[in-house]
Amino acid sequence: MQLVxxxxxxxxxxxxxxxxxxxxxxxxxxxxxxxxVDDDETKPFRWLQSTxxxxxxxxxxxxxxxxxxxxxxLPRDFQNGESYILCIVTLRNDKGQMTINLKGPLxxxxxxxxxxx
Numbered sequence: 296m297q298l299v300x301x302x303x304x305x306x307x308x309x310x311x312x313x314x315x316x317x318x319x320x321x322x323x324x325x326x327x328x329x330x331x332v333d334d335d336e337t338k339p340f341r342w343l344q345s346t347x348x349x350x351x352x353x354x355x356x357x358x359x360x361x362x363x364x365x366x367x368x369l370p371r372d373f374q375n376g377e378s379y380i381l382c383i384v385t386l387r388n389d390k391g392q393m394t395i396n397l398k399g400p401l402x403x404x405x406x407x408x409x410x411x412x
Contacts, residue, residue: 300349302342303332313346314403316410320383321399326351329410331403341381343401355381358397369400377406 298306308330319326325347332342332352339360345351358365358380366380381403383396403410 302352314410320412354384358382378402378404
């Protein structure tokens with residue numbers, strides 16, 4: 296499948312790469328389907344690209360880049376061995392400032408291809 300995006304141009308993905316967030320994300324509850332895009336030019340950022348609306352794309356970072364043992368502080372359902380944890384980053388246009396949402400992490404289960412916030 297293909298998705299035309301502003302950030303990456305054409306993104307090709309398969310059903311195996313598609314993650315479903317049954318409850319959506321805070322503020323984007325109606326958007327349920329996403330792919331995680333890795334771009335060598337923007338590492339360590341990863342990108343959560345909506346397949347429901349191509350204009351919606353969230354920058355992500357591993358929270359342990361900023362807080363040691365972050366994952367150990369999460370509820371048990373987020374600590375599943377098949378899950379990986381990422382946090383949405385807000386990039387500000389002025390002076391390269393950014394914030395990371397440590398209070399609303401994303402748990403993405405690679406086995407079931409589901410996610411939750």
